[in-house]
Amino acid sequence: MNNLVILPMIIPLLTGIILVIFRRNIPFQRWISLFAILSTAAAAIYLLQMISRYGIQVLEIGGWEAPYGIVLVADMFAGLLILTTSIVSAGCLLFAIATVDLEREKFYFYPFMLFLVTGVNGSFLTGDLFNLFVCFEVMLISSYVLISFGGTKVQFRESIKYVLINVISSTLFLLGIGYLYAVTGTLNMAHLSVLIAETGQSSLLTTVAILFLVVFSLKSALFLYFWLPGAYSAPPTAVAAIFGALLTKVGIYALFRVFTLIFYHHPEITHLLLAVMAALTMLLGGIGAVSQWDIRKIIAYNVIIAVGFIVSGLAVFTSTAMVGAIYYLIHDIIVKGLLFLLGGVMIGIAGTSKLKEMSGLIRNHPLLGWMFFIAVLALAGIPPLSGFAGKVLMTRGILEAEFYWLAAIGLLSSLMVLYSVMKIFVSGFWGPTYLRSEQEKGTTSGLLFPCMFLTAVSVGLGLGVEGIHYYVEYAANGLMNPDIYIKAVLKGS
């Protein structure tokens, strides 16, 4: 029992509610929301220390014990993700403060950002499938607002698609919850795990597992990604960055949780399906990324490739691959946020998102160019940057499990990633400079700082791999041994 567990949810939620009252006081809104995100990060760091010292932290809300009451569970995996979420949302928020126009700010932009973070953190913390649904909805409703905010034609067109696909997948999610409740009579994840381990995962339960697989694949853009490139390239940069960094990752988190804790008894069906979907995601996403000539579309397709890559670590289900997948997940949250921000700055300067109309930006913006280069290398997994450790461990894990085809596709997708983002670098930054600095459409003032912040985090993550290795291994160990989680939640009952 530890009341601290609720902090990462309650800080952004309460701050968001307070900010709604101070609608007109924009500077207040800006700094208070930044402060809230930073205190969430502090709470996450404290929580991580608690977890590494005393094991999984559990909060039984209202004092009702686990299978009956609602529980919040902070294990190492969730803790790491919450910390990463706070860091990347601080970066996006700084960028938003510099770029988002007054009209949007007046209409509750910051409260919705905070509610989004509430939903994301809630999804990481909850120990109950129905609460996972509720937290997903909190996150999604905020994202619906943020994506349609501003009301340009493209935004309307993409937001209606985005909202509809998510409403349908939420309906399917509820359906799965209903079936699962009918079969097992509980929705607490630890309790579900115990019950299913006792009675065996019948074919009915495997079918339900596949329904959950479809739901989370829709949310995390695993194979069912057709809505993503359009939706993530419509909203303003700061919003697109936080979407690209966080939203799909919550779906991935749900996949990890459900397929390591609850439905892990028939990996030859569910995990093989995951592997096939991951491979297809990487291939198709890679083809998409290579074929595009629009910065935002290229980066959005890169989100898809990363989803496939991370899930392939879950699919092979060995501890080496799991450690690698967690590394890569953390790295990807940071670097995707960074990439969206840098792309946004480039678009702001050139006034277009088309690569063919853009050239030689490095002459006037060397810092931006080099940061982009670092981000590209990190994304492709060049040592010593942050993508390297994850990629190496995961490839080794996949090879150990003798999924040679999956490893080959994973490495091929790395090449596609490198080619597609290098294309942005080469045609955006090299070549003759079209625009003299006074002709540029936008400035970079105030925009480079958040990018520098995230670049520093990414480089630090790469150089400090040893430093966080203990935590990542701890998290992977927790995922591979569901008993630890069950014991913490159900207390030996």
Add this chain to the structure above:
Amino acid sequence: METLMALLIGVLFAVGVFLVLSKNLLKIILGTSILAHGTHLLILTMGGLKKGMPPLLLKGEDLSYTDPLPQALILTAIVINFAVTAFLLVLVYRIYQDLGADNIEQLRGTADE
């Protein structure tokens, strides 16, 4: 009773899917609403349709009582669905106002937008 409910849920899902697949935006929204109704009924039915006691444990009696959890779940789900439907309706209204489109085909963009 369960069989009857299963049939009803099936009909609701069929109607919902049919409406969601149509091109008129309003029909699509109605479709999502009907799908959600079907799901809520399904959860209710999955909890077992028993008559009898309210979900209170009285001393000395262990009669079969109604399972309260599905009802609590549905309550939450209905509220969420209500909010999302309201948002969708406003979104579609704004699309109609700004773009003059009430049909998914008319929302198709041009290549160089």
